[in-house]
Amino acid sequence: MSLQASVLIRQFSQYCTLSFADKEILLSLEQHPIRVSAAQAICLEGDEPEQFFTIREGWAFSFRTLDDGSRQILKIYLPGDIIGMRDFSFSQRLAGVAMITDGVICAFNHPQLLSVFHRSGNLAVGFIAIASRQQAMLTERMIYLAQRPAQQRLAHFLYEMYLRLKRIGAVQEGQFLLPLSQEQIGEALGLSAVHVNRTFKAFRESGIVLRERHHVSIPNLKDLANLAEFDGGYLNNEVPSGFFVPQWEEDIRKESLDHTTNLGGP
Amino acid sequence: MSLQASVLIRQFSQYCTLSFADKEILLSLEQHPIRVSAAQAICLEGDEPEQFFTIREGWAFSFRTLDDGSRQILKIYLPGDIIGMRDFSFSQRLAGVAMITDGVICAFNHPQLLSVFHRSGNLAVGFIAIASRQQAMLTERMIYLAQRPAQQRLAHFLYEMYLRLKRIGAVQEGQFLLPLSQEQIGEALGLSAVHVNRTFKAFRESGIVLRERHHVSIPNLKDLANLAEFDGGYLNNEVPSGFFVPQWEEDIRKESLDHTTNLGGP
DNA sequence: CGGAGTGTTGACTGGACTCAATCGCGGTGG
DNA sequence: CCACCGCGATTGAGTCCAGTCAACACTCCG
Numbered sequence: 001m002s003l004q005a006s007v008l009i010r011q012f013s014q015y016c017t018l019s020f021a022d023k024e025i026l027l028s029l030e031q032h033p034i035r036v037s038a039a040q041a042i043c044l045e046g047d048e049p050e051q052f053f054t055i056r057e058g059w060a061f062s063f064r065t066l067d068d069g070s071r072q073i074l075k076i077y078l079p080g081d082i083i084g085m086r087d088f089s090f091s092q093r094l095a096g097v098a099m100i101t102d103g104v105i106c107a108f109n110h111p112q113l114l115s116v117f118h119r120s121g122n123l124a125v126g127f128i129a130i131a132s133r134q135q136a137m138l139t140e141r142m143i144y145l146a147q148r149p150a151q152q153r154l155a156h157f158l159y160e161m162y163l164r165l166k167r168i169g170a171v172q173e174g175q176f177l178l179p180l181s182q183e184q185i186g187e188a189l190g191l192s193a194v195h196v197n198r199t200f201k202a203f204r205e206s207g208i209v210l211r212e213r214h215h216v217s218i219p220n221l222k223d224l225a226n227l228a229e230f231d232g233g234y235l236n237n238e239v240p241s242g243f244f245v246p247q248w249e250e251d252i253r254k255e256s257l258d259h260t261t262n263l264g265g266p
Numbered sequence: 267m268s269l270q271a272s273v274l275i276r277q278f279s280q281y282c283t284l285s286f287a288d289k290e291i292l293l294s295l296e297q298h299p300i301r302v303s304a305a306q307a308i309c310l311e312g313d314e315p316e317q318f319f320t321i322r323e324g325w326a327f328s329f330r331t332l333d334d335g336s337r338q339i340l341k342i343y344l345p346g347d348i349i350g351m352r353d354f355s356f357s358q359r360l361a362g363v364a365m366i367t368d369g370v371i372c373a374f375n376h377p378q379l380l381s382v383f384h385r386s387g388n389l390a391v392g393f394i395a396i397a398s399r400q401q402a403m404l405t406e407r408m409i410y411l412a413q414r415p416a417q418q419r420l421a422h423f424l425y426e427m428y429l430r431l432k433r434i435g436a437v438q439e440g441q442f443l444l445p446l447s448q449e450q451i452g453e454a455l456g457l458s459a460v461h462v463n464r465t466f467k468a469f470r471e472s473g474i475v476l477r478e479r480h481h482v483s484i485p486n487l488k489d490l491a492n493l494a495e496f497d498g499g500y501l502n503n504e505v506p507s508g509f510f511v512p513q514w515e516e517d518i519r520k521e522s523l524d525h526t527t528n529l530g531g532p
Numbered sequence: 533c534g535g536a537g538t539g540t541t542g543a544c545t546g547g548a549c550t551c552a553a554t555c556g557c558g559g560t561g562g
Numbered sequence: 563c564c565a566c567c568g569c570g571a572t573t574g575a576g577t578c579c580a581g582t583c584a585a586c587a588c589t590c591c592g
Contacts, residue, residue, distance in 0.1 A: 023517055036349055049506065069493050072409045086405075089395035091504040110506060117391055119386035126385075128394065135285035135401045136360055139352075142408040143338045144331055146456030149579070181538065190412030192581055197540060213489065213589090215540095231334045238357040240376060342537070447570065461548055463572060478558095479571095 002232035007054040007080050007106070007125070008029055012126045016244040020080055022120055023037040029116070030054060036105055042083065042097040049087040051107045055079050058103015059088045063084065075134065076161070078098075080168055085131050087115065120242050127246045129239055136234040145190045145239050147169075150199045153189045155228035158209060162218060163235055172219045178211075270285040272296055273320040273346045275439070278392045280503045282510040288386055297343065297383070297495060302371055308349065308363040313362035315372050320483035324369015325445055328361045328418065329453070341400065342366075342427070342446075346434055351397050367445050378406040388510050402500040410432055411456045415456050416465045419455045424475060428484060429501055440484045444477075 008026040018026070033056060042053060042060060052183055060077040066246055074095055081143070083105070087093045107165070115122040137160070144153045158178075163178045183193040191199070203209040208224055210217040218224055274292040279285055284292070299322060302308065308319060308326060327381070334472040340361055343349055349371070353359045383390040403426070410419045424444075431442045449459040457465070469475040474490055476483040484490055 034581080045589055064424065066403075066409070068411060070413060072412055074371070074405060074408075089391070089398045089505055089509065090402070091441045091502065091506050091513075094405070094498060094500055097552080111508060114509065117394075118387040122355075123385055124387075124390050125355070125380070128397075131401075132352065132355045132397070134350065135397075135404070136356070137332065138401070138404060139330075139340060139360070139410065141368055142340075142404065142411060143332070145337055145408060147332060147336060182537080193539085194541090218577090233358060234360055236356065236358070240357050242377060243355065243380065449570075458549055459571085460550080460573090463570095464548090469570080 002222040007056055008082070011042075011080055011082070012123070015126055015129050015239050016122065017053060019122070022123055025116055025120060025123060029112060030106040032108075033104050033106050035102075036099050037102050038099055038101045042099060042105070043093055043095075044097045045093055047093045049090060049093050050110050052082060052088070053107050053114060054107070055081050055095075056081065056104040056106060058104070059100040060097055060105075061100055061184070061188075062097045065093050071187045071192070073184060073252075075138065076188070078164055078168060078170075080104075082130060084164075085127070086132065088131075098185070122173050123155060125243060129243075141188075150189075150191055150195055151202065152228055153191065154185070154199050154203070155208070155224055156230060157185070157189055158216065158218070159221075159224050159228050159230050160222075160235070162221070163232065174221060176216055177214050178216045179214045182199040186204065269488065274348070275324055277346055277348070277396060279387070281385060281392055281395050281505050282388065285388070288389055290422070290519040291382055291386060291389060295349065295378060296372040299370050299372050301368075302365050303368050304365055307364060308364045308371070309353075309359055309361075311359055312360045313359045315350060315359050315376065316358060317375050318354070318369040318379060319347075319349040319363075319373050321347050321349065322348075326369070326371075327364055327366055327450070327454075330361050337453050338456070339450060342454070344430055344434060345369075348396060351393070351400065354397075373477045374467070389508060395509070399500075399503075406500050407454075414456075416457055416461055417468065418494055419457065420462065420465045420469070420489040421474070421490055422496060423455055423481065424484070425453070425487075425490050425494045425496050426489070426501070440466075440487065443480050444481055444482045445480045463487065472528075 004026055006023075009018065009023055010031060011097075012026065036058070043049075043051070055077055057079055060083060061082075062077070064072050064074065064085070074086075084093075084095055085094060088110075088208065107228045113127075117127070123149075139156065140156075140160075144156050148156070161178060162174075162176065165171045169177055176208060180188075181193075182196040185191075186193045186196045189196070200209070200211050204211070207219060208227060210219065224230075272289075272293055274295060275284065275289055278288075278292065292450075302324070307313075309317070311331065321343055322418060323345055326347075328343070328349070330338050330340065332338065340352075343363075350359075352361060354376075372487045377382075379393075381395070406426075410422050414422070428437060428442065430491055431437045436442055446454075447459075448462040449455075452459045452462045453461070465489060466477050468476070469494065470477070473485060476485065490496075
């Protein structure tokens, strides 16, 4: 695999400059691409969280099934995202994951991820940065679910998707593909499919958002952002100064670990 | 400070056995107890996340203020919890934190925490375990906010508080103190204060929960759990097998780092 | 061509919000 | 000591957003 194709390296590079060793470690996590098809289940609730995945192509979502059979969609995964981190420290998965579209994913396993934490402090904090950004998105969604009417929920959802898709180059002139059914959007936003439909209708009539099947067009971004009262702070990629260890320190740490490997062992 | 008084050691011990060195590192994070009073602000939205806190006594909560002046409470912190981790990898705080009652907190700073990640792989995964359990609680709350009516939201909230308080020994015979106003409970559950009151009234009339000022009594736990459709999986303290590195490996790693310190330096 | 899934619309219902009035308690100052 | 004030809790009346149920249209496929 080329360095370009590595989803993880692209992700981590948003936060810091990686050493060559770090890159090699990340590459080792993406050795097993798998082709998956739309609606295919990737993980189930209750499974052991043995595996994690990166998405190279396609969309996915994580969800919880409730007692009454309804479903809550927790997160939409796009190409470049890491799937399953949520359950990393649990002995059982708390959420299932399924594909939305056809796609390609790469699997790596729990011991591999664990060893990354022990081998590279920088990658450990990198994973933490990624995980806490996922949590921030979740928090933001929660606030809208708790307090906002349907129009603002949907506006916020669409604007967030717009920004995430733009970041990976999947937006052209305010237009993008949104391969979710209204039912699924409802499950993500805590709305009934019927009401999602009505809300889209209102957007169409006021010219805020035009939607045709899976094709979404946003004539005026500012209008949508205003309606959503969108505050993008939580999508910021900045990390605190000093968050990553300077390169030379990390190099020294590596050498010492190699040293250990040579000496140590039972 | 005695080992007993260390909030962090108590927390981490729920997940793994700590080495002596690990305990010393954790103790170093709790050197500065501060007395704080009810309603006092601990952090503000937009601040740099320089400091983190452990709560030794008292209750606190984190929140976001919305454009229209309303507030969403994100999490209730109890004695033993760690405050501020949410913002660890961000350059600005996304949420404020304020005390609910008088209390005592210990501050440690960003570089200290960062160095912990680099000095002990076990403590790094321990912090991750704690952070992901906070995230799991958040997710669970979100699901209830999105899909459940007021009675189930409140029932779930009370049952979760019950379990968390029981874990720290603050429950006696199904009774505990809940020092939140109905207004604050509403801000946590996405309900108006008026409706929180009506819901408590319904609980009182059906005998599910009795509440007098800040004193809450739950006559029959099963009834409350059933009403809440409570699934406690997300409060489980189990971690996957192999999650923490066996003691001897970690010891060797430490020695090698000491070695580095002796040899290294710019 | 028919069936399944998705989208669209209307009519009705209901849970939760708002506004508003009242009550009870604790603190504070005359 | 008591009147006053402020905050939280309580209750009622009216409104509205969003859910449910139901019918129908459209599109994609087999």
